[in-house]
Amino acid sequence: MTVITLSLHLAGATVLLxxxxxxxxxxxxxAYGPSLKRVLAKGGERRVYAAASGTALAVLLQSSTAVAMLASGLAASGYLTLNTSLAVLLGADFGSALVVRVLSxxxxxxxxxxxxxxxxxxxxxxxxxFHEIGRxxxxxxxxxMSLKLIGEATVPLKRSEVLPAIVGYLAEDQVMSFVAAALFTWIVHSSVAVLILILGFAAQGLLxxxxxxxxxxxxxxxxxxxxxxxxxGFPAEARRVAAGNFLFRALGAAITLPVCGVLAGRIQALGTTPAEQLVHFHLVFNACLxxxxxxxxxxxxxxxxxxxxSDPGRFDDNDPLAGRISALDEGLLDSPDAALAAATREVLFMGEMVERMLCPVMELLEHPNRRKLEEIRRLDEHVNRAHRGIKLYLAAINRGVLDEPQSRKGVExxxxxxxxxxxxxxxxxxxVEIVRDKLENGNSFSNEGWTELKMLHASVRDNMRLAFNLLVSGDPAMARRLVREKERVRGLVRxxxxxxxxxxxAGRPESVESSNMHLEIARALKEVNSLLAxxxxxxxxxxGDLLESRLRLAKVS
Structure with missing residues (x-):
């Protein structure tokens, strides 16, 4: 097998992985995104629970990086403290090592x-x-399959004349090997894939x-x-999570790298083959962390x-909301009713921002505009900041004495x-990402499909206004109408x-080109509408107008 053929086989197997x-x-x-967030968020300050949750999620997602992004987002939104987020990521690192062990x-x-x-x-x-489970x-x-292909692609390397020189250099210059592996992992954005490649070479007796x-x-x-x-580009709260986890990893590497030569002669107890010894070393290293x-x-x-x-200047100076005064007046914390009213005003502000984000979506799908996309991103930052402030503010109210109706209102x-x-x-x-894709690829909808999406968007926009009016009025008739509208939108999507x-x-070309966009937009609008309901x-x-379950009660014989 020539070098070019071998490289193509190995590259194809790696990309498949x-x-x-x-x-x-x-x-x-x-399939389970909101559930994953809830699992992480309910850990509070229990670091052992947080680490265990991080381990479980890393095994499910087959990626500690994915868990890091989840934890960073929750930290930026105020769900997790930095202390708890770091515990989650330590557990995720160990979970990622477990994934590599299972795949070996x-x-x-x-x-x-x-x-x-x-x-x-x-x-x-x-x-x-079901579609996502299938995926x-x-x-x-x-x-x-990719693991098998990697194993088959590396077999001819045993006969290579160049390989001994490369392996000898890696064994002698451990610092360069360490730096090269770190950079390669960053480039491919998957430590699991890189570790499996390393173990694949070791399993073939090449490393x-x-x-x-x-x-x-x-x-x-x-x-x-x-x-x-x-x-x-995230807020400081999110960047601290990633930085803290990196410092933990760097500390472990700084302690272990100088003694790799000593460890190489003493880890035979971890396995009978070099591949087993390496994968168990990785597992033990992360467990020790x-x-x-x-x-x-x-x-x-x-x-x-x-x-x-922290970066107080994060928002653009040209942003008219940059100097906005929050409704969350800390001077009202001693008066629960007034404080809850202030929190309600801030929730309404969140709703207004979400409405401003949603309204121009169809216009942007028809005429993409990068400046307006950036404006939506800025509005989302305001939504996230308001959400975090509301949560902390209501937690401060709850530290006082609340009666049952006030406590229930705070939870709501x-x-x-x-x-x-x-x-x-x-x-x-x-x-917004769908708009970006359309801007780059230029796909178009069929006339019928575009009409359906516009009708669906208009319904969701109307329901959004209905929901915010309900938040102010608390009218039961309006509440029932909002739930009925939820079912109507679900029917429109179906x-x-x-x-x-x-x-x-029927083979309509424009429908084929825009298929993914059409289905994703419909699903996203349905999810937004369900959240409003x-x-x-x-x-x-x-x-007492809401059923506990939509299931029909079984007949007792």
Missing amino acids: LYAVHLVRSGVEN FDLGWMSPLLLAAGGLCYLKGRTDK MLLGIAFVL PIEAGLPLILGANLGSGMIAIWLTR VLICLPLSQLAAGAVSSLVK LIDIAINLEHAGDIVSKTL ESRERHLARLR TLAYPILKQR
Whole structure:
């Protein structure tokens, strides 16, 4: 096999591995994204629980970087403290190491089963969740297939005359090996993929322990670099999370790298082959990071906070909202009723910002405009800042003495703020990205499809105004109307999907080109509308007009 052929085979297997990991992560996030956020957010200050949650989520997502982005976003929104976020990421690092260990087993026999199950779920599933589960199963199958391809691609390297010289250099210059692995991991944005490549070379007898140890440490540090790069434009609260995790990894690498030579001769107990020894070394290294650094997370949080300063000038000077005075008056905290009224005003401000984000979406889909897209991004920052302020403000009220109605009102306002923040994320991270794709690719909708989407957008926009009027009035009749509108929008989405699929079956070229955009826009608008409908639930529940379940009660024979 020539060098070019071998390189192509290895590159193809590596790209398949990267794509497979992305499939698994996107499937889990799309199917269970809100649940994942709730799992992380309910940990409070319990660092052990936070670390365990990070481990479980990293195993599910097959990526510690994905967990780092979740934790960073929650920290920026005020759900997680920096101390807890660092604990989550320590657990995620260990979870990522567990994923690598599991994938190092010979699981090739599972590929056909996963392909069949994933394909059926993706093609025949009747709900979006089934499609995402299918995507996840297909991703795992592709991971296993890529591992087999990597093993087959590296077999001819055993006969290479150049390989001994390269391996000898890596074993002698451990610092260069460490730096190269860190940079390569940052470039491909997947430590799992890089570690599997390293283990694949070791399994073929191409990489001795002396060269493998610094490569493992470098890949581990490179994973921390990915999170720092991805959060570079985030608020300071999010950047501190990534920076703190990077410091933990760097500290572990700085302690371990100088003694790699000593460790190489003493880790035979970790496995019978170099591949087993390396994967177990990686697992033990991350377990030690959790045990040593978890008690130090509070200290690290203080150090990182002093290094990564807050950025009060984050908003553009030309932004008319930059100097806005918040309705959250701390002088009212001793008066619960007045404080709850102030929080309600701030929630209404959040709603106004989300409405301003949603309204121009259809215009931007027809005539994309980068300046207006940037304006939506700035509005989302205001929504996030208001959400964080509301949560902290209501927590301060709850430290006082509240009666039951006041306490219930505070919980309802927090829930509304959470849902509005989520709605803003859907607009800024889903709909805006679709506009960007359309701006780059120039795809167009069919006339029928465009009419359906405009009708759906107008319905959601009207329901948004209805929801905010309900927040002020608390009118039960208006609440019932909002819930009925939710069902009507759900029906519009279902009908639009069926018509769109009919156009696809008819081979309409414009429908084929815009298929993903059409379905994603409809789903995003439905999700926004469902979040708005939750404003009606407390009113209807208090009156006894809301069923606990939509399931029909089973007949008792």
